[in-house]
Amino acid sequence: MTPSTATTSADPSTAAPATPPQPWRRWHSAWRRWSLWTLLVGLVGAMLITLVWLAGRYEASQVQSKLERDTADAVADIRTAFSHNLQSLQALQSGDPDLASWEHRAAGLLSLRRELVRVEWRDTQLRVRAHVETPYRVVPSDPETRAAAQSDIALACANARRIGAASYSGSYFQPQSDGMGSEMMELCVPLLENGRYTGFLTATYALQNVLVDVVATSLQRGQEVSFTEPDGTRLALVGATRRGSRMFQAQQLLDLPGTALMLRMGSWHSAPSVFPNVLTALVTAMSVALVTVMVVLVRDNRRRLRAERDLGDALAFRKAMEDSLVIGLRARDLQGRITYVNPAFCDMVGFTAQELVGQGAPLPYWPPELAQEYGARQQVRLSGQQVPPREGYESVFMRRDGTRFPVMIYEAPLINAQGLHTGWMGSFLDVSEQRRVEELSRTSHDRLQATARLATVGEMASLLSHELNQPLAAISSYASGSLNLLEPVADGAAESPHQPPLPEPLRGDLREVRTAMQRIAQQAERAGRVIKSVHDFVRRRDQSREMVTTQALLDAVMPLIRLQARKLGVQVQVAVEAGLPAALCDRTMVEQVLLNLARNAMQAMDDARIHPRVLELRVARAASNASRGWIEFTVADCGVGIPEDVAAQLFTPFFTTRAEGMGLGLSLCRTVVEQHGGFLGHARREPRGTVFTFTLPAAPAETAAAGAAALPGPASTR
Missing domain, CATH: 3.30.450.20 (PAS domain)
Incomplete structure (x- = not known):
């Protein structure tokens, strides 16, 4: 192997392209020129023969026709x-x-x-x-x-x-x-x-x-x-x-x-006599034309070949540069019609160059909803009243399949070789991937913040559950002690044998105080159960499930619901289907779900223009899942309804439309319902309002029969 060959094989990327020898190139160029001349002479001769033959045929056809x-x-x-x-x-x-x-x-x-x-x-x-x-x-x-x-x-x-x-x-x-x-x-x-x-x-x-x-x-x-x-x-x-x-x-x-x-x-x-005259005239005219063409071709042949070679090199360089670009290029004339687009721009919008060149406003890649705005902006640009910023501006284009994507546009005046302004040249950069990465980064940041807030909430819930257990235990103890002290007095017995019995009006007041203390004890006990359930929920413990009648669940939350309803002027309507089986659920958490949905429904009607204000609570057997044994709870209001943009992220943690809200209520409600295997959803109510519905599993027949005696009855107070 020679050194030159070894060098070429070692680095093929730097090897010079092989060129034919100079004699071969000269012979090839001369062959091309002579072949073109031969072709020209042959065409002229064929044309002359054809004309003479056609003249003879024409004369013969005239004789035959006559x-x-x-x-x-x-x-x-x-x-x-x-x-x-x-x-x-x-x-x-x-x-x-x-x-x-x-x-x-x-x-x-x-x-x-x-x-x-x-x-x-x-x-x-x-x-x-x-x-x-x-x-x-x-x-x-x-x-x-x-x-x-x-x-x-x-x-x-x-x-x-x-x-x-x-x-x-x-x-x-x-x-x-x-x-x-x-x-x-x-x-x-x-x-x-x-x-x-x-x-x-x-x-x-x-x-x-x-x-x-x-x-x-x-x-x-x-x-x-x-x-x-x-x-x-x-x-x-x-x-x-x-x-x-x-x-x-x-x-x-x-x-x-x-x-x-x-x-x-x-x-x-006799034979047609037109042959000598036509031949002489045509040969004379074509001879003069051939001599003239020969002189012109000989004089301009070298310049034409040189110009063609330079133009071919320039076009090849431009084509390679255009194919390597990922930035779209577009040229427009002074009337706004497209005169040039590169392959990157065609790939960006999904249209071919033949479909785009010559198009004016509205352009096919403009979104229909923005076509009027883009047309007005183009008129201002073409009139010369506004010079495009050098740093570019962002816009939205539409692909052939209808998808929208953001682009960054940089435009500059298009000046020809004579220095005249003939149009505008623009470059386009698809920034959809950049926006997607930014959106992913923002979403990840939001999720990290939400996770941190959830961790903080979990720690706060654990701390509060630990700290509130002692005050609640003390409240329950004091309430129980007060009930023990009030029990004989309220029943009419004297504190000592030497004291007379209390008057009847005083004993009635004491009985009301005893009732209040009983409610204080019940609510303290319920608060303890709520704190324990939240603590178990945060620590991911398995909640205890028990069979609870639907009426018992409603009775437990109705006092608080009616209290808020009286404040807001809301009429509460309760409808429970007869013969419903007991629900197998975590009683405390389900009561919180009912209470939260009812409060949200009443707050949705807190508007002076809404009248009457009616809150409907319905419990029935789920129609679509009757064979599986599900119970459906419905909370309906007559409020202004939920907008579509709000409904899309209604159950997102920390999303709220109220200034004082934390955005965790509906998210926790859905989590509780889904942990029971049910579904929580909402729908529009006609003529106005919103309906929230969630399902709970019904207790199996054998379990319900075995625990019918142990089911808690209705609450003592409504």
Whole structure:
């Protein structure tokens, strides 16, 4: 291995690209130039040949078209002549002429119509009553010859009788005394009188005379015309002999009643004479053009190649730079239409360059709800009243699938090579990922703060539960001692045998004091249970579950609910479905859930505009989960309802809409209900208000039957 090869293999990223040898490049460039010149000369030659060929074809088509028109005109002339002859023959019978008068009329007709050589008047049996011969041509009336034509006459007359009109026979050859002959054709015209056939008129046509007297008058020199059978057999011919190198032919069918003839017309022409003139003019013009193009190409070829090479390098560099960018680029003209976008911008918004270039306001990547604002901002920008900030500004774009994403926009004036302001160039940076990271960081920070606050709350709950247990125990002890002291006095007994009993009004007051002390003892005991439940809840201990009737749960919280209801002017309505099973739950925590939901409902109605204020508490068997045995508690209010933005984070810890709230009530309520396996949710109430619903498991049938005697009854006070 040579050193140069080793160096190239060791660092392929720095190796220079292989270039062909200089002789090969020169030969390749020369081959390209000569191939282009050869292609140009070939195209010019092909164009000249094509033009000359098209000119010849055009002249030939003109000759052929004229010949076909002449043939059609000749057929029309023959039809017209035959029609006139038919009318003249029918006029021979006008006025019921005698034989002499008829022959005189027929002789006059034959002197005018040279194509008719014989006219006969026949009876119904085709016997000749009178006949007249043409004066221009002696036709021998040989009986054998006429007998040969009799069959054609009979066929023509039979066909005329059948169709009720004139009929022609097929052509037949009639020899003459000079050894020549002529093709003849018979015409049979039926004679009718009062709807009855009285005879026939027959006329004999000489096909050669038809061509000479009817068609040849309109022929030009160099044309020939002939009658032929449909199979091509020629019957009669009139015209010039061959006078050209090329023969043009046209034919037309002459369809007559009873027979058909083919009229064929030919024209001799020499080769088109347009070739030398067109060739000389085209060659001269193209030679001048080729010389001019050659001079221009030779002079500008090198500059063009150099400019193309420089332009190719610049385009390749620009393309590589555009493909490597992750920043979107967009150019707009002074009218706000997009003139350029790079691939990064197309990937950013989801539209192709073809779909964006040429688009004006509103642009397809503008969100519909912001299109008016963006349009007004673009008008201000294009008017030159506001210069975009160099530090950029943030906006929102919409992808093709409808998703929105934030972008940072930097814009600057677009100046062309002449120093004119032609538009605006903008760069766009998708900051959705940056915003997502910032949102994640903020969310994580909020969660850390919430966790710290929850830890603090847990510590405070543990401390408060420890510190409050002693005062509550003392309150319970003092209440129990006071009840023991008040029990005999309130019942009417004297404190000592030497003292008289207390008066009745005083004993009534003492009984009320005793009732108050009993309630103080009950609430102190309940407060202790609440503190113990909170302490166990914070320390994640398993709460004790017991069977409690739904009425007992309501009775435990109703005194506090009614107390607050009287303060707020709220009417409380309680509805409990009959025959409900007992609930298997942590009684203290469920009572707190009921109390918290009821207080929130009453606070939602604390508005002077709300009247009446009704709080509904309903307990029933859950309809959707009846087979599983669930009990549904419903707390409904007539408040202003919960907005959608608040409902989305209603159960979020530390979220509250009240200045004095901590945002833990509903979150703890949902946690308590979910620990029991139930569900806590809310819904809109019609016409206004909110309905909170939570479910608790019902005690199994066997457990309920076993513990029915141990179930706590209704509270002593309501």
